Amino acid sequence: MGRLIICTGRYAETPYYVNSVCMNVYCVEELCYLFALNPFIITNDFMDESLISWLRNECGLDKLADSLNALLKKGCTLSEFMNTFLDYVNYCDADERQIIDETIRSNSGLTDFERRKHQADYLLRNFMYEAAIEEYEALLEVLPDVESGLKPIIFHNMGYAYANLFMFDIASRYFKRSYDMTGLADTGIMYLASMRMYMSDEKYLSFIANNSEYHDASLALESKMNKAMGNFEASRENTMLSALKIYKDEGNVASYYDQIDKVILKLKDEYLKMVND
Numbered sequence: 001m002g003r004l005i006i007c008t009g010r011y012a013e014t015p016y017y018v019n020s021v022c023m024n025v026y027c028v029e030e031l032c033y034l035f036a037l038n039p040f041i042i043t044n045d046f047m048d049e050s051l052i053s054w055l056r057n058e059c060g061l062d063k064l065a066d067s068l069n070a071l072l073k074k075g076c077t078l079s080e081f082m083n084t085f086l087d088y089v090n091y092c093d094a095d096e097r098q099i100i101d102e103t104i105r106s107n108s109g110l111t112d113f114e115r116r117k118h119q120a121d122y123l124l125r126n127f128m129y130e131a132a133i134e135e136y137e138a139l140l141e142v143l144p145d146v147e148s149g150l151k152p153i154i155f156h157n158m159g160y161a162y163a164n165l166f167m168f169d170i171a172s173r174y175f176k177r178s179y180d181m182t183g184l185a186d187t188g189i190m191y192l193a194s195m196r197m198y199m200s201d202e203k204y205l206s207f208i209a210n211n212s213e214y215h216d217a218s219l220a221l222e223s224k225m226n227k228a229m230g231n232f233e234a235s236r237e238n239t240m241l242s243a244l245k246i247y248k249d250e251g252n253v254a255s256y257y258d259q260i261d262k263v264i265l266k267l268k269d270e271y272l273k274m275v276n277d
Helices: 028-037 049-057 062-074 078-089 094-107 112-125 129-142 145-164 168-182 185-198 201-210 212-233 236-249 253-276
Strands: 016-018 023-025
Touching: 016 028, 016 049, 023 028, 028 078, 028 094, 049 062, 062 078, 078 094, 112 129, 112 145, 129 145, 145 168, 145 185, 168 185, 185 201, 185 212, 201 212, 236 253
Parallel strands: none
Antiparallel strands: 016 023
């Protein structure tokens, strides 16, 4: 059983928008949850009047707002500001607080570009693919030559995001750019996998035949796909699809369309959940 959490302040009518993760929060516990989930989003951007005003006017936390305002006026560090906030709300447990403290200290040694990449990575991990792509693209536009070492992983992650949006042709281009820079085997396999998803079998096989440098990667990809196919054949989803085929072959139209409607409804719910999150 989880620990009891007593809510602090009131639920806001107007949310506080956390720009780095494209999310609205309606209470301080939700904000602390975001901090605990990904402490890399904690930057100096939170040390401003808009957060203090929201705490005072929307959450009714005048005492906390006064304390944070006093810290800003004297010129506090991010660590001091966040410790005051987290101490007052008392949402995060000891382990979460330690991770947050360590992350704030380690972030102090990161460049602004590295921090922005971490923010985009957070969006990617939480299935917000379009928002992640926008953040990566914005970062690439301002990335200086001295930070060019970030480009391969950014290109790789953009390929991953586009692949999850089923835009495999675009995904393949980004995987290719990353692979050309690093030569990493996994990236090469993902490059071929994305090509295999949008090319015809004839075109894909022709590409492999004419580009012998991808021969080993293509064999590794086929091994992974065969394994994935075996896992799918043993899955609940495959059992359900097999049952649907039986309904259709037997002419049991009512049962067939009833099950199809259930599948579509489930997929719609999953999609709406992903979008809303």
